[in-house]
Amino acid sequence: MSAEFATASDTTLPLHVLSEDALEKWRAEQDASVQAWVEASGFTGGLGQALxxxxAEGKPVVALAGYGNDAARRRGRFHLAGAAARLPKGDYKIESGLPEDQSATEALGWLLAGYRFERYRDQIPMAAKLVAPEGIDAAHIAAVAQGEMLTRDLINTPASDMGPPDLEAAARKLAEQHGAKIDVTTGDALLENNLPMIHTVGRAADRAPRLIDMRWGDAGPKLTLVGKGVCFDTGGLNLKPGASxxxxxxDMGGAAAVLGLAHMIMATGLAVQLRVLIPAVENSVSGNAFRPGDILTSRKGLTVEINNTDAEGRLVLADALALADEDAPDQIISMATLTGAARVAVGPDLAPYYSDESAFVSALETAANSAADxxxxxxxxxxxxxxxEPGIADLDNAPKGGFAGSITAALFLRRFVTESKYAHFDIYGWQPSDAPARPKGGAGQGTRALLAALPKLLDL
Known part of the structure; x- marks a missing residue:
């Protein structure tokens, strides 16, 4: 799906963004007919209103978008997107009222509001298109929106059409688009290449497990992204209940997120040596499925006792992280829909992350605010x-007791990174209900914040 701004023309409508406390002053400056129309319409400048x-001839001459008040804006983000979705067909150019420091964020929100998942059913497109506000980097914002839309499309696609081979195909398409190199290790070749836990988790499925390895860029700091690509998770022999x-x-939301972020990085020409590693598997049930009580030996040599086959994501990530660490990049970042504990802790709207590096934390926190992420x-x-530490092996994949589930999962992953700076994101990857610029369904989390933070983080 494309994400593009409109080009200004004679038919472009001026758009005034009006907060509740700015409406009266603006209305007083208009002629009587405009004042009467605005009053009769019930337009108050409320957040998400559009008019x-x-x-004189009945043709539209100006448009208004409500910007609410401070209290309403604090409770959400992408405030202009709600109004954009209500405007009739046409091209719009913002003439007044939008704070300059919000132009880029609101322009991104407008583009994201136009997302539609159309693989299985035609959708009604958003009618209103925006001319890029002056002073923003329109190409950069469009690239960010395209990356987010890629992530959404991948997550929204059901496992029948998004198994390990399909995830590989999506990665290959992205690599071809940007001139990246890609290698894929599949099936029993995982054992031959010392990626045993990826093989073990995925061997019960009809569609073979694999490790996707994409590289782009030949100069600059080394950045490696690792994304959990569990294309469907039954829970294995510890079978999930139907509701879960x-x-x-x-459950491949981490892979979808790093592919979306990779698109943003490559499309904007960030001066890094990028590597993307995705262990792509299905956690299925069959006679050769791995069992509770099994002890696995990882790529790094650490042994892992399996106390729950439904804690499989950390197993496939462990081998991929060990491989990533052998290259000693400047920064490794993993992203995964890893634990329900993270969702219980912070809900679906926040992306929990782990880092011991003060520079990483400072750069990310600043960027997250500016990126509305x-x-x-x-x-x-x-x-x-x-x-x-279970005693019988080096590590336990599912500690008993249920305490600190997201933290213990992050600590497990950290054991496999010893040579590089490391940060981990335990994302949800799903928008549970419609919100401005964020329809119900697959969602990127943390990726826009990371993109904005990387230049400072990597001294670019």
């Missing part, structure tokens, strides 16, 4: 290390 004002399985098409720092709490 087109006709001229319904959204498991999104909220994140929340969680602790690598060393005191909980004992919880992931």
């Amino acid at each position: 087109v004002v006709p001229g 399985m319904g959204l498991m098409k999104k 909220p994140v929340w720092r969680m602790p690598f709490h060393d005191a909980y290390e004992a919880l992931i």
